[in-house]
Amino acid sequence: MPELPEVETVVRGLRPDLIGRTVVGAWTDWPKVLDDVSLVELTATLKGRRISAIFRRGKYICVDLEGVFLVIHLRMTGRLYLSDRAEGDDRWVHFSLALDQNAHMAFSDSRKFGRVLLRHSLDFLEAKLGPEPLTLSDADFADILQGSTRAVKTFLLDQAKIAGIGNIYADESLLRAKIHPLTPVDRLSRKQACALGAEIRRVLEAGIAHEGASISWYRKPDGNKGESQQHFMVYGRTNLPCKVCGTAVQRTVVGQRGTHFCPNCQRR
């Protein structure tokens, strides 16, 4: 579910409530959510540590506990919020971090795809993720595309090339840039590549401004829905009129992901 705008919204919502809090324990009812560590080991490592920062890298949430990092990926249905109970406020909470003042950072995830990692360095993230799209110039984005023959939609979803774009914002960016999702990257002109970079930034920034897209599971930490879905131009609009030209939006599959595009605005 969550892509860059949703993850960023979660981080911004939690930050004021988390900074400065001290860990007093941890809880899980499904240890597999802890990818690389046992609950006992995680608790021993974090107990007594203070949260000094929380930030996003790609779609990962990084909680800095004085040099030790709790790294969380929400995958498809993950939610993160504060609760006054270790088991959280819904039936899908599988992990929580107990903090002082009787607060718990609850990780809810109905599909159980999400993971919580404990690391002493974030080098592993830098090794696997491409640059952040929001701070990437059009020219640098165009340079990243160099040398690839893949379908542009597939390329945008490759986190090693550029970090944070997911299925929704890939489709939305391509519509706005008027590029067909199956276009081979090496057949884009420099001008088209720069335009795509600009539209990616615009779409992601709008997604953040609307506090993320609540199609199904995603909620802000305060429990409310984001509003980004109200502004989609193609995503999830199969057979509905394109918001640019009115042509019926088509759905196809690219790289095994449902892909929405306007056959009039986005010519091959």
Add this chain to the structure above:
DNA sequence: CGTGGGACCTGAACGC
């Protein structure tokens, strides 16, 4: 290097 299939999981929506 790139792609396709499957795995990991559960819930919602829809057809019959």
Add this chain to the structure above:
DNA sequence: TGCGTTCAGGTCCCAC
């Protein structure tokens, strides 16, 4: 009502 199918914002692993 109940059952079967399909789809879902993501990522990893393996075969080819």
